[in-house]
Amino acid sequence: MSKTTQSASREEPAPRWRLCAQARRTMVLSRWIYTGCGALAAVTLCSIAVLIVAQIALRLVGQQIPSADDFAAWALSASIFLALPATLIHGDHIRVTSVRSRIPEPYGRGVDILASLIACAMLVWGSIALFDFVQESYLYNDVSIGLVSVPLWIPQLAMVVGSILFAVAMAERVVRMVLNLPVEITDPNSSATEI
Amino acid sequence: MDSLFQAAILLGVLFLLLGLGVWVGVALLIAGLVVFLLFTSTPVDAIYATTMWAASANWTLTALPLFIWMGEILYRTRLAEDLFSGLAPWLGRLPGGLAHVNVAGCGVFAAVSGSSAATTATIGKISLPELSNRGYDDRLSIGSLAGSGTLGLLIPPSVVMIVYGVAAQVSINRLFIAGVVPGLMLMAMFSSYIIFWSLMNRQAMPPPEARVPLGERLRRMRLLIPVVGLIVCVIGSIYAGIATATEAAALGVLGALMIAALSRSLTLSAFTEALTGATRTSAMIGFILLGAAFLTSAMSFSGLPADLAQIISGSGLSTYGLIAVLTIFFILLGCFLDGISIVVLTTSVVLPSVIAAGIDPIWFGIYLIIVVEMAQITPPLGFNLFVIQGLTGRSIVEITRMVTPFFFLLVLAVVLLTLFPVIATGLVELSY
Numbered sequence: 372m373s374k375t376t377q378s379a380s381r382e383e384p385a386p387r388w389r390l391c392a393q394a395r396r397t398m399v400l401s402r403w404i405y406t407g408c409g410a411l412a413a414v415t416l417c418s419i420a421v422l423i424v425a426q427i428a429l430r431l432v433g434q435q436i437p438s439a440d441d442f443a444a445w446a447l448s449a450s451i452f453l454a455l456p457a458t459l460i461h462g463d464h465i466r467v468t469s470v471r472s473r474i475p476e477p478y479g480r481g482v483d484i485l486a487s488l489i490a491c492a493m494l495v496w497g498s499i500a501l502f503d504f505v506q507e508s509y510l511y512n513d514v515s516i517g518l519v520s521v522p523l524w525i526p527q528l529a530m531v532v533g534s535i536l537f538a539v540a541m542a543e544r545v546v547r548m549v550l551n552l553p554v555e556i557t558d559p560n561s562s563a564t565e566i
Numbered sequence: 567m568d569s570l571f572q573a574a575i576l577l578g579v580l581f582l583l584l585g586l587g588v589w590v591g592v593a594l595l596i597a598g599l600v601v602f603l604l605f606t607s608t609p610v611d612a613i614y615a616t617t618m619w620a621a622s623a624n625w626t627l628t629a630l631p632l633f634i635w636m637g638e639i640l641y642r643t644r645l646a647e648d649l650f651s652g653l654a655p656w657l658g659r660l661p662g663g664l665a666h667v668n669v670a671g672c673g674v675f676a677a678v679s680g681s682s683a684a685t686t687a688t689i690g691k692i693s694l695p696e697l698s699n700r701g702y703d704d705r706l707s708i709g710s711l712a713g714s715g716t717l718g719l720l721i722p723p724s725v726v727m728i729v730y731g732v733a734a735q736v737s738i739n740r741l742f743i744a745g746v747v748p749g750l751m752l753m754a755m756f757s758s759y760i761i762f763w764s765l766m767n768r769q770a771m772p773p774p775e776a777r778v779p780l781g782e783r784l785r786r787m788r789l790l791i792p793v794v795g796l797i798v799c800v801i802g803s804i805y806a807g808i809a810t811a812t813e814a815a816a817l818g819v820l821g822a823l824m825i826a827a828l829s830r831s832l833t834l835s836a837f838t839e840a841l842t843g844a845t846r847t848s849a850m851i852g853f854i855l856l857g858a859a860f861l862t863s864a865m866s867f868s869g870l871p872a873d874l875a876q877i878i879s880g881s882g883l884s885t886y887g888l889i890a891v892l893t894i895f896f897i898l899l900g901c902f903l904d905g906i907s908i909v910v911l912t913t914s915v916v917l918p919s920v921i922a923a924g925i926d927p928i929w930f931g932i933y934l935i936i937v938v939e940m941a942q943i944t945p946p947l948g949f950n951l952f953v954i955q956g957l958t959g960r961s962i963v964e965i966t967r968m969v970t971p972f973f974f975l976l977v978l979a980v981v982l983l984t985l986f987p988v989i990a991t992g993l994v995e996l997s998y
Contacts, residue, residue: 423816448622454849504615
C-alpha cells in the first residue's frame with residue numbers, strides 16, 4: 372500500500388502532497404474514533420443483556436430494577452447509532468451492488484462517489500435535525516415518564532454523536548475515494564451473519 | 567390517478583437511489599424525505615428527529631441484537647461439525663440417506679442463526695464434501711442444501727421476523743409462534759421430496775450408512791443436545807407466555823455463553839468477535855429499520871396507502887389475485903434486494919394497503935417471509951445461489967437447475983398457506 376502511494380507522490384507537486392499527508396493523518400485518527408465508538412456500542416449492547424438478565428433474576432425474588440425497560444431501550448438506541456460509523460468502514464451496511472458492478476470504469480467510480488455524496492448530504496441534514504431536537508429537549512428539560520425520571524437529552528446524546536460521526540465517516544469516504552485511498556476494512560473472519 | 571403518480575415518483579426515487587448503490591437505509595430516508603416535501607406540508611425535520619428517537623429507543627427491538635449475538639456465539643462453537651456427525655447416524659438409513667441431514671441440520675442451525683446465507687454456508691461447508699465423498703448425487707445434495715438453507719428466515723427465533731414485527735408493529739411473540747408450523751411443514755416437504763427422489767432414482771443412491779450403536783449416537787450429539795435444548799427453552803418460554811421475546815433472547819445469550827464455555831470454545835477473542843459482529847449487524851439492520859420507520863411515517867402523512875388500498879379494492883382484484891400479484895412482485899424485487907430490505911420496503915409501502923384489504927398482518931408476515939425465501943434462491947440473483955457457487959465452484963445455471971424442485975416446493979407452500987391460513991394462524995389462536 373505505502374509503496375504505491377510513495378511512488379505516486381514523487382510525480383505530484385509538493386504542496387498537494389503535504390495536504391494529502393495532513394488529510395491522511397486526520398483520517399488515521401478518525402478511524403480510531405470510529406473504532407472506539409464501535410467498542411462503546413458493543414459494551415452498550417452487552418449491558419442490555421446484563422440488564423435484562425438481572426431484571427429477570429430480581430423478579431424471581433420479587434424485586435425489580437426501576438425503569439429497566441427504558442434503560443434497555445436507550446442502550447439500544449445508543450448501541451445502534453454509535454456503531455454506525457464502524458459498520459460503514461467495515462463495509463457492513465447493505466447496498467445494492469448488482470447494478471453498480473455492471474458499470475464500466477471510470478464511470479463506476481464516479482457513481483460510487485456520487486452515491487457517497489448523496490448519502491453524506493442526507494446524513495448532514497439528519498444530524499442537524501437531530502442536534503436541534505436534542506438541544507430543544509435540553510432547553511425545555513424534557514424528562515422520561517417512567518419510575519425514574521431522567522433528563523432525556525442524556526440518552527439522546529449518543530444518537531446525535533453517532534449520527535454526526537456517521538456523516539463525517541461518509542464525508543471521509545468521499546475524500547478517500549477521490550484520493551484513491553482504501554475505503555473499507557475487510558476482515559475475513561466476519562462472515563457469520565451476512566443477511 | 568394522482569396517487570398513482572405519487573406512488574410512481576416514490577418508487578422511481580427509491581429504485582434510482584438503490585441502483586446508484588446508495589445504502590438501503592439512506593435510500594429509505596431520502597424516499598421518506600421526498601414524500602414529505604412533495605406531498606405534505608408538515609415540518610419534516612422535527613418529525614425526522616422524533617422518528618429516529620422513537621424507532622431506535624424501542625424496547626421491543628432489543629430482542630434483535632440479543633438474538634443476533636446468541637447466533638454469533640453458537641456460530642463460533644463446533645456446532646456445525648456436531649450437527650453433521652450427530653444427525654447422520656439417525657437419518658442415514660432413511661431413503662434419501664444423508665441428504666436429510668441438510669434439511670434437519672439447516673433446520674436446527676436456522677433456529678440459531680436466523681440468517682439464510684449463514685445457514686447455507688455453515689451447513690454446506692461441512693455437508694457437501696461429506697455427501698460427495700460418499701457418492702451422493704449433486705442434484706440431491708446441492709438442491710436440498712439450497713432449499714433448506716432458506717429455512718433460516720422462517721424458523722424462530724428469526725431476525726427477519728423481528729424486523730417485520732417491529733416495522734409492521736405486530737407482536738413478535740405471535741409471529742414466532744405463527745412460524746413454527748409452516749417451518750416444520752417446509753422441512754417435512756423437503757424431506758418427503760428427498761425420499762421420493764431417492765426412490766425414483768435408486769441407481770443414483772449410494773448404499774445406506776452402517777448402523778451406529780445407540781451409545782455412540784448419543785456421544786456424537788454432545789453439542790447438539792444442549793443447543794436443541796436451548797432453542798426449545800427459548801421458543802418454549804415465549805410460547806408458554808413466561809417470557810417476552812427480549813427476555814427469551816437475553817436468556818438465550820446466557821445459555822449460548824454457557825454452551826460455548828462447556829465446549830471450550832469461549833476464548834476472549836471469540837467472545838469479542840461475536841460481540842462486535844453482533845453490534846455491527848444490529849447497527850446495519852437498525853439503520854435500515856430507522857429508514858423504514860421514517861418512510862412509513864411519511865407514507866401515513868401523505869395518505870398514499872389509503873388511496874392505494876382504494877385503488878386495489880376498486881380494481882376488483884380478489885384476495886387471491888392480490889396475493890398472486892404481490893408474490894410475483896416480491897420475487898422480482900428479490901432479484902436485486904436482500905430479504906430484510908424487501909421486508910421493510912413492504913411494511914412501509916405495501917402493508918397499510920394490504921391490511922386495508924382485510925389481510926391478517928400476522929399471516930401476511932409468514933407469507934412474506936416464505937416469498938422472501940423463494941427470492942433467495944431465484945436466479946439470476948439469489949443470495950443463497952451465490953453462497954453455494956462459492957462453496958462448490960459450480961455455475962449459477964447448474965445450481966439453478968438443481969434448486970428448481972425445491973423452489974417449486976416453496977411455491978407449493980405459499981399456495982397451501984394461502985388456501986389454508988390456519989397453518990400459520992392456528993397455533994397463535996391456540997396459545998392466545
